[in-house]
Amino acid sequence: MxxxxxxxxxxxxxxxxxxxxxxxxxxxxxxxxxxxxxxxxxxxxxxxxxxxxxxxxxxxxxxxxxxxxxxxxxxxxxxxxxxxxxxxxxxxxxxxxxxxxxxxxxxDPTQLFTGGFRYYMGSTFTQIMTVLVVSSVFAGALSTHNALSRYLFSLGRDGIMPAFLGKPHRKHGSPAKASAFATGAVVLVSIPFLASRLDPVTMYSSMFALGTFSLLVLFLLTTLAVLRYFRLITHRERVWNTVVAPALGFLGLLLLLVLSSVFYAMSIGGPQWLAVGQQLLLAVILVVGIVLGNRWRRTRPAAYARIGSAEGDDVGSQLTVEALPSPVQEEV
Structure with missing residues (x-):
């Protein structure tokens, strides 16, 4: 980098x-x-x-x-x-x-930057730049896969996903099973796109827009969670950290979400029905998550309380969920 x-x-x-x-x-x-x-x-x-x-x-x-x-x-x-x-x-x-x-x-979008770079640095450095771009794409994909594997590992360990996903590798302590599961899931999801012979650029743009839009929604919900969290606990943090900054972040992200929603069809480079369908899919996933969370809070309170609270298994620690202290509200 x-x-x-x-x-x-x-x-x-x-x-x-x-x-x-x-x-x-x-x-x-x-x-x-x-x-x-x-x-x-x-x-x-x-x-x-x-x-x-x-x-x-x-x-x-x-x-x-x-x-x-x-x-x-x-x-x-x-x-x-x-x-x-x-x-x-x-x-x-x-x-x-x-x-x-x-x-x-x-x-030619691919030459927009490299054309200017070649003007100043010549062909040799441009080829080096091209190789680094390809390696960066691979590094980004690897980083995303690693994050997905650890999310699956944590959910399996917390009892939300199948338990085998939360078991680390015996020797390395890595989330090997979760990584293999993530790889298989990506392959299965990719097969319909490959079989449909869609334009790879259009397909990538569509999935890129959906992923980024989903991330924007998560950021927005996180600002609300921060505001609510500091209202529920006793703390000594400044008002700027607990109220003003999260509130400004929420308003800014809300504006960005509205703008990206209005122009979403342009973002995916597809028809309006596809844009609406992707946004509805995201809304359905969000609603299902909320419903399941509320259901687990009533029917599986122990599993619900463990979500996100267990640490250490993915780095070789021998701690189990039961061995960890229960989360308590403390002064920050």
């Missing part, structure tokens, strides 16, 4: 200091341009670009002062990524010029 960032900056810096072949331009920052085009597509793409920033919380055990370090690292990651994306997007538009960048992207 570090090498990729360096290579992208090798394109950004010449444009930043020389203005590119067509000179400097600031039209991209004009209000009339910011809200032009397919806004829903832009919203979903922007959300996807920040995917994973919330994972900083899992490193609490590895820092001395997590209550200070984790929030600072998260804010720094968001600001750093945002600045990098804005600079690169502006450099790309400046290189092609505002009047030609859309046509260049429509003619």
């Amino acid at each position: 570090a090498v990729e960032v360096v290579l992208v900056m090798l394109f950004n810096l010449p444009v930043l200091f020389s203005g590119g072949p067509h000179g400097y331009q600031l039209d991209s920052f004009h209000p009339t341009q910011v809200f032009s085009g397919d806004l829903g597509v832009a919203v979903l793409f922007a959300i996807a670009c920040f995917m994973g920033f919330e994972s900083s919380a899992i490193y609490r055990e590895e820092v001395r002062n997590p209550d200070r370090t984790i929030p600072r690292a998260t804010y720094l990651a968001i600001i750093g990524l945002g600045t990098f994306y804005v600079l690169t997007s502006w450099a790309l538009v400046t290189f092609w010029s505002p009047g030609k960048v859309v046509a260049a992207g429509a003619a």
Whole structure:
């Protein structure tokens, strides 16, 4: 990743200091341009670009002062990524010029960045960049698979999914069975798409939009959960952390969700009925999850209380769910 960032900056810096072949331009920052085009597509793409920033919380055990370090690292990651994306997007538009960048992207999306990169760095570095892009896609897929495997592992361990998914590998302590199950599920889901001979680009865009839209819904629900959580417990956190910031986050995410919903058909590059169908599917999954959760809270209170509370099995720990202390409400 570090090498990729360096290579992208090798394109950004010449444009930043020389203005590119067509000179400097600031039209991209004009209000009339910011809200032009397919806004829903832009919203979903922007959300996807920040995917994973919330994972900083899992490193609490590895820092001395997590209550200070984790929030600072998260804010720094968001600001750093945002600045990098804005600079690169502006450099790309400046290189092609505002009047030609859309046509260049429509003619050959794969050459939109590599064409500009080749202009400054030559063919050799461009080939290196292409190889790194492919390796990044693989790394992203591997990371997603790893996250899915650990979700299945945790759900199996907590008694929500079949118990065998929650059993770690005897030697390595890894979620091997959950990983194999995830692989099989992905293969089964992919078969209908392969048999239908759909355009891979259209299929990828559709699934990408659905996944990102689902993530946006999860972020929105998380802000509500944060607000409710701090209302139910006694704590010493600042009002900014417990009320103001989550409320602002909720309002911002709600606006993004509305915009992406209105322009969702453009995001998937398909008909309106397909867009509505995907959103209804997500709504059905959400409702089923709520119904099951409420049902388990009444009929399986022990399993319901264990959800998300057990730790350690996936890193070789011999702790069992029963050996862990019950979650209690403490002052933060």
